[in-house]
Amino acid sequence: MHITTGVKFGVTSHVVRKERAQSAAQWVFRAMALAMIVPLFAIITYLVYRASPSLSWEFLVEVPRRGMRDGGIWPAFIGTLNLVVLSLAISAPIGIMAAIYLNEYARDNWFNRLINLAVINLAGVPSIVHALFGLGAFVYAAQLGYSLIAASLTLAIMTLPVIIASTREALASVPMAFREACWNTGATRWQTIRAVVLPNSISGILTGVILQVSRAAGETAPIMFTGAVFYKAVKQGDFFPYGLTDQVMALSMHLYTVATQVPNVKESIPYATAVVLMGSVLLVNASAITLRVYLRNKKKW
């Protein structure tokens, strides 16, 4: 903002230099921020453009034909759905309860600091290490074999720390004064959590879980060696084609396969698979964000 009126606050060369630096800095930072957005839209546009010959409702609901060189992606799509639902059914309850423990019950002692450290570490374990763990623990040690359940368990452990972290954040956003008011009336810890803490953090908890849906759907490495296969014959329109001990197809694995392992695939098929995978993930994310914004606007205090 230039202040040009008056004598005392006139524009000196120092002020000019200062303002120039300011506006230059602002432009540089704006450019940097934009540099992150442009690729997102460029990528989406490019993928959709290249995928367009194959993108149709039939592509989604048909089974692959001619050794995956043609046809649709139904088995992979439904397989991903099964994996996600099963893995979150395992990790969400454990993760939410663990977060409740850490935020509501745990006192600040060495043991609970150790748990915190474990959660942070678990969050940083590379996905391929999760794959090795799943292979060693579930496939071989627990003798589940390459199966839907082994892959789901591996995914569950991978999503667990993030669910713990987001749930904790949601719980911590409930003001301490509410808890104290409840304790003052003689309510036990659980009664307090049940009546006041959970109802007011459930939206945040849900958002965190939904975000993990998209993460679990997109992961490839952890399921690659624990239960996902290149190809499995599935009837068109079958919603539950896989048993717990069956191997499954998954969208992410399917994309990897058709992009790198299968020769002479119809050109638009990998692109269309990528678009479906990315589209579902972004859709889930967008709905989580919408939910968050909506619930933030009707906060109760």
Next chain:
Amino acid sequence: MNIPDSTHPACQRRHQRSPFAIGGEKALEWLIRLSGISAILFVLAIFFFIFREALPVLFSERFSLSQFLFSAEWYPTSSVNVRYGTLALTLGTCAVTALAMVIAVPFGLGGAIYISEFSSPRAREALKITIELLAAIPSVVWGFIGLTMMSKLIVTYTGAPVGVNLLNGGIILALMSVPIIVSIGEDALKAVPDSFREAGIAMGATKWQLVYRVLLPAAKNGLLAAVLLGVGRAVGETMAVLMATGHAVQIPHGILDSVRTLTANVAAELGEAPVGSDHYRVLFLTGVLLFAITFTVNITADFVIRGFKKK
């Protein structure tokens, strides 16, 4: 004042909760405690099961730990000259991570500064949502983008013979780590008390002077943690580098060389290695190595973050 009858039953006796309610609550609280402890169990289990699979190879006569760590020769399937040296892979990981950070750190921190200090509230919301979406794109899709779009761009603009190489992997990883750096960095900047800003503005500083004289020094630990977490993400990334870096086991000499990383190597070879063979066990040992690396990076980052929260 009209106080109603104190003779009403509810106003007289103290109530007792049913034993079922009390017992149920106790059981639930134990379950909650158990879930809390499970996090430790899982970390230990991960280490235990991976190490258990890797252990026998440490006693195999065809394997030596120094060769594993410091030799660049990786011939796991050779019938006469088996070598399990991961140096080339480790350097590959380092090279890709370093390149990714060179690109991602300035953009990530710049973006964080813009979002936290310069943008209007609406632009901030929009930017944060975009970055969240950027973070949500699955790694296999990133890998696919590297394999197709990015590799074409690289061949066109650099004249490299193959488009899947160190540069490609670095750019893809940079795009993947930027969201983490931005969001953690923005948290760090937000943690700087507003009184610092007000004091700076009161002394007549422009926004830019405020940023580099006041905010950056005050938030430097948090920003460092953001970078470390970005490094953690880049080191651990598997599918994207598997598809985008070109897969040649060699020590890279230029950014247009193909490389292979530790993670990609496991993903590529685990399927072919016979269960229980030395090759298979060496891959698990690589897992232990990766676990150790990310463990260190994450603990350091946490330490640094704890530092900035205490202030």
Next chain:
Amino acid sequence: MTEKTPIIDVKDLRIRYGAHEAVHGVSFSIVRNEIFSIIGPAQSGKTSILRCLNRTLDFVANVTVSGSVCIDNDDVLKARDVFGLRRKIGMVAPLPVGLPLSIYENVAFAPRCSGLNAKDELDALVEKCLKQAALWYEVKDRLNSLGTALSGGQQQRLTIARALSHQPDILCLDEFSIAIDPVTTMRIEDVLKELKHEITIILVTNLTQQARRLADHTMFLWKGGIVEIDRTEVMFSEMPARRETYEYVNGIFG
């Protein structure tokens, strides 16, 4: 006032936060059905003593408590059933806290927690408590709207109603008037005068005139020790036992 049996008997209570001792061995007793006020400047240990009574001090890290605090001849520091103990004591915090529940549920919360679920009994109890807290006529038509949506003064009365809802023997008010306007304060003071016929009230305040208006006995705390404890008339007379008391209640120091 004639001799009555003490309901609260505190002996040599010491409260230490880490290395810092906040309360240095205070002893006093409070008799049934009176208003007992604790006055004193900030940091004098008033709130610590209150939170010690219902054991919410347990939530503070690094705190050590010694001595004895007996309610009805039961040492609360050794109490096993802290939840039962807290139900014997109603506690009103300095800032009003309406729980993010409906007005009805705010009051019905504590009875529900202790196992009362019958609708008609709850209705009667909620009405009684809201009337006792002088809030009933303002909210009786919107019992289902949010407690957090009330004004500050209404929320403070809601807090009092909630503190009464588990039919405590003792009601503790911790500087209840700092966040509300004088008119509401006067209304609540009238309420307290009524309530004292049924329960014992401990009033922590830094408004000395409020203690003078309401209390039967007054205790003056300073830096974690008792300066003087006596009948309120004596404390506020020209002749309290200690010169500090006279100076504090007359605003000469504090």
